[in-house]
Amino acid sequence: MHLYISIVSHLHHSIIINLGTIKALASHPDITVVCRDNIQTKPLTVACKKYHVHYIANKQKAGFAANNNANFLYCKDTLGMKDDDYFVILNPDIFMTNQAITTLVSSLKALKHDFYAPNLLLDNEQLMLDDNIRVYPKFINFLETYLLNKRATMVNRKAGLLSTHSYWASGAFLIIKAKLYQSAKGLDERYYLYCEDIDFCERLKIRGIHFHYLEHVKPTHHRRRDSKRFMTRYFWWHVFSVFRYSFSKKEFEARKSKIK
Structure with missing residues (x-):
């Protein structure tokens, strides 16, 4: 069993280097790290070479789903x-200690499920x-979150x-057997950013596949909430994704994907 870690940088080179997670991951014998730079940056290029991380620079910018599918x-x-x-x-923006990495690898070797989400x-x-773990939302839930700050x-x-099995897990950290990701054709590339993780979990749910919760694996998420900044491009990406998720038919295979 081997882990292939997919990281996508949208000018996140500073936090990636400062957190040191890719360095720790790449030093583990059961892990290979692939870092895709949506906009090529020299610091990340140098860091990946130093840490023996596979570095790929995009020729054209792409969304979260397309980039992770390309890494797959x-x-x-x-x-x-x-x-x-x-x-x-x-x-x-995920930080993992060496102990958390060791716990993750040993857990996957012992449990042998196809789909996981950490704590x-x-x-x-x-x-x-x-x-990072929530109940599947309805359209009204998105509206209530934005307008009334409800957290239903x-x-x-x-x-x-x-x-x-009414939960979905955030794409900030998902662990999927390669054969399952392949059969589902990965993330749906109709989503540029946001909601592709909800869609992915729900598509697997159609086949009766649900994530296994790794309660004892505890990484730290130094998250930002760019979608909450009203009228920014992140806000509009979120709005478009919410409508797409809420009103599109769900199928097991991604509707748009470079994975065939």
Whole structure:
């Protein structure tokens, strides 16, 4: 079993280098890291070479889904990723200690499920939970979140997850067997940014596939909330994605993908 980590930088070179997660991941014998630069930056180019990370610079900018799908194909066609290996989608703002990495790898070797989500936290003291696991939203939930700041889809993981399989997990950190990602044709590239993770989880749900929660794997997510900045391009990307997710028919395979 081997892990192939997919990281996409949208001018995130500073946080990627400062956090040091790619350096720690790449030093593990069971892990290969692929970093795709949406806009080529010299610091990230140098850092990836230094840390023995596979670095790819885009010729044209692409969205989150398209970039991760491209990394999947690179892992499969160039690096020889096998069906039973794991493809890991990882945000550039995730921090993992060496202990967290060791715990992740040993857990995957012991459990042998096809789809996982970790217990993301917001601080290194492990006091605040990220909301990376939520209940599937309806369109009204998006409106209530924006207009009334309601948090109806949030989950109190300290109280334990129910066995209803009504949850989706954030694309900030997802672990998927390569054969499952391939069969679902990866992320739907109709989404440029936002909601592609909800869509992906729901498409797998159609086949009765749900993520396994790794409660004891606790990375830190140094997140930003660009979509909350009203009238920015991030805001509009979020709006378009919400409409697409809310009103499009769900199928197991991605409607648009370079993975065939």
